[in-house]
Amino acid sequence: MLLTKERSPSPDFSPLAFCEDLAPLPEYKAAGTIQVDFAGLLSEPLQLHEDLASGCxxxxxPAGMVLAKHMLRYQRESLKSARILELGAGGGVVGLSVARGCTDLEHPLILSDMVEMEALMQHNISLNKLDEKAKARVLNWGEPLPQEIVDFKPDVILAADCVYFEPSFPLLMKTLHDLFALTPTATVFFCYKKRRKADNKFFTAARRAFTVTEIKDEDSPVFSKNGIFLCTFTHQK
Ligand SMILES: C[S@@+](CC[C@H](N)C(=O)[O-])C[C@H]1O[C@@H](n2cnc3c(N)ncnc32)[C@H](O)[C@@H]1O
Incomplete structure (x- = not known):
């Protein structure tokens, strides 16, 4: 996999102690721009600026990398007419990989996160010249869905590494419920890395509320050893 990095000077560290306590950072990195091509699945690599100054x-x-690769390897065809929303997008690795790798998406996809991440999402959209294929929007879990999302009626939801902070579990659950109320046929592609026992509480609630189906991926034997799980949530009939 192509993964190169031009480092810029390290930022002062950073309002992340809280995040790092709950989900140790994969590796603390200085701000900089990396390129990823997911072992050649992207013919033109994606450039991603990383900067922890706005949040973790x-x-x-890791779950973002796994979900992005999975979507490129297995889901490209199914996404052509999808209305795609990414939750907790961070720098946007998953959504932007889809935007880059699916040449004929009928609808621009929406990357969403808290307001602190909006500038980084937008920066990465522009860095990759994907402004016509992706938008950055604020969507706070647990709050009423923004009108633009309600009108968009997403039917494919992407969520990677969004389970790491127990107080936010009910907020994320509420947003997922609201999205299924909007589009009962929606599919949530959910990838997470289990870090602590409390994560089970989220999955107990998810199994009660949705149909949770494990997804097969040729890399499963490798990423499952690292505690990463890939599944879909669909509406319970
Ligand atoms: C661990 S990061 C994962 C980022 C990205 N999905 C990836 O895999 O690289 C979790 C993301 O969820 C976002 N997040 C956390 N709580 C949130 C909330 N209440 N509403 C919206 N986004 C939230 C954070 O800002 C962060 O970008």
Whole structure:
């Protein structure tokens, strides 16, 4: 996999102690821009600026890499007419990989996160000249869905490494419920890395509320050894 980095000077560290306590950063990195091509799945590599100054979503997380690669390898065809929303997008690795790798998406996809991450999402969209294929929007879990999302009616939801902070579990669950209320046929592609026992609480609630189906991926034997799980959530009939 192509993964190169031009480092710029390290930022002062950073409002992340809280995040790092709950989900140790994969590796603390200085701000900089990396290129990823997912073992050639992207013919033109994606450039991703990483900067932890705005929050822990400012660097790539392992489940994001796994979900991005999975979507490129297995889902490209199915996404052509999809209305795609990414939750907790951080720098946007998953959504931007889809935007770059799916040449004929009918609808621009939406990357969403908290307001602190909006500038980084937008920066990465522009860095990759994907302004016509992706938008950066604020979507706070647990709050009413923004009108633009309600009108968009997403039917493919991407969420990677969004389970790491127990108080936010009910907020994320509420947003998922709201999205299924909007589009009962939606599919959530959910990838997460289990870090602590409390993560089970989220999955117990998810299994009660949705149909949770493990997804097969040729890399499963490798990433599952690292505690990473890939599944879909669909509406319970
Ligand atoms: C561990 S990072 C994962 C980032 C990215 N998905 C990846 O895999 O590289 C979790 C992301 O969820 C976002 N997040 C956390 N709580 C949130 C909330 N209440 N509403 C919206 N986004 C939230 C964070 O800002 C962060 O970008």
């Amino acid at each position: 979503g400012g660097q790539l997380w």
